[in-house]
Amino acid sequence: MSQKFIPLSVPNLKGRELEYVTEAIETEWVSTGGRFVDEFEQNIASYVKVKGAVSCQNGTAGLHVALQVCGISMGDEVIVPTMTFVAAVNPVRYLGAEPIFLDCDDSLCLDVEKLRTFCLEECEVVEDKLINKKTKKQIKAVVAVHVFGNMCDMEKLVEIADQFYLKIIEDATEALGTFYTEGTLKGKYAGTIGTAGVYSFNGNKIITTGGGGMIVSNDEQFLKRAKHLTTQAKSDEIYYTHDEVGYNYRMTNLQAAMGLAQLEQLEDFIETKKINYLFYKRELDAVDGLSLLEFRKNIRSNYWFYALFVDNPYPLNRDDLIKHLGERKIQLRPIWDLISYQKPYYMNQTYRIEKAKTYLRHVVNIPCSSNLSKEDVQHVINCLKASGV
Missing domain, CATH: 3.40.640.10 (Type I PLP-dependent aspartate aminotransferase-like (Major domain))
Incomplete structure (x- = not known):
């Protein structure tokens, strides 16, 4: 199947x-x-x-x-x-x-x-x-x-x-x-x-x-x-x-x-998303070249989206990883292209755009629905690990 x-x-x-x-x-x-x-x-x-x-x-x-x-x-x-x-x-x-x-x-x-x-x-x-x-x-x-x-x-x-x-x-x-x-x-x-x-x-x-x-x-x-x-x-x-x-x-x-x-269900959604985030983080931070970005230490986040940073020595770059997991029916999404790069705004004033350029090249979002099962999370993790071999 x-x-x-x-x-x-x-x-x-x-x-x-x-x-x-x-x-x-x-x-x-x-x-x-x-x-x-x-x-x-x-x-x-x-x-x-x-x-x-x-x-x-x-x-x-x-x-x-x-x-x-x-x-x-x-x-x-x-x-x-x-x-x-x-x-x-x-x-x-x-x-x-x-x-x-x-x-x-x-x-x-x-x-x-x-x-x-x-x-x-x-x-x-x-x-x-x-x-x-x-x-x-x-x-x-x-x-x-x-x-x-x-x-x-x-x-x-x-x-x-x-x-x-x-x-x-x-x-x-x-x-x-x-x-x-x-x-x-x-x-x-x-x-x-x-x-x-x-x-x-x-x-x-x-x-x-x-x-x-x-x-x-x-x-x-x-x-x-x-x-x-x-x-x-x-x-x-x-x-x-x-x-x-x-x-x-x-x-x-x-x-x-x-x-x-x-x-009425929001707090339950947040708790589920937190559990899945921590599961992902524990497993993926052990993979060379992958790290799940953290939330601020002084907040209780709603854990809406999970941002995965992809870098060397992981063998796939951001775009190749999106394609590779897509072939395995797992949807990843790149972070937005910078708005100052967009046609309606490329003439607007910018100030010291540096880190955003790095995150643009390296960040993908991974599945994070509040109805995501532990088995689904494990499958995504397994595919990410296998892609790094």
């Missing part, structure tokens, strides 16, 4: 998803009204311990609105990581602003020390505004992406943002459930430390609504404006008057029904 296909990351729908979605259908609340949308928002806010949450159609929409509410507009600049998914950067352009690309550190997240140096050496503070010496434009914000369930060094980032008048938008689309376990931010969840945070519920995320996203904040005025923008900016619900250009971004009741059931 041929080995079954082992995908990279797929949903785990073994909870009350069908029950809740069926209720939404039977009550005929399938669009943006219905009890599940409000309840999902409330439960997410409660889980990550913030004042409120605003649902949206996906993480990209959430970042778009969060940036707009933070005051990003035509002619502004925003600092972003080059090592991320493009959805973290495109919303900057939606608003007519321009990204400035920075390097990653060994967590694969934004290198905050290089951010500090960039602000000190390449910028100047003028009347409580950070001005880019090269372009003479104001840099208003930084997008902190918590990559693969890891976490940016938020303690230092908050300090730098305060010093240089930057707003922090946390792209926590991959990090729902990750939080600090020690330090000044102990107990704080990814997405709850900056001005706003955004989560994604895409099909490959740790919990899914098929699509969907969520904006969270402790700023009640921010939340009010975000909800206003995501619901077409109606100033009068009865007479359909609108006081600005808004968006049809609100999550549907069907999506929220699934999300509510998924959230």
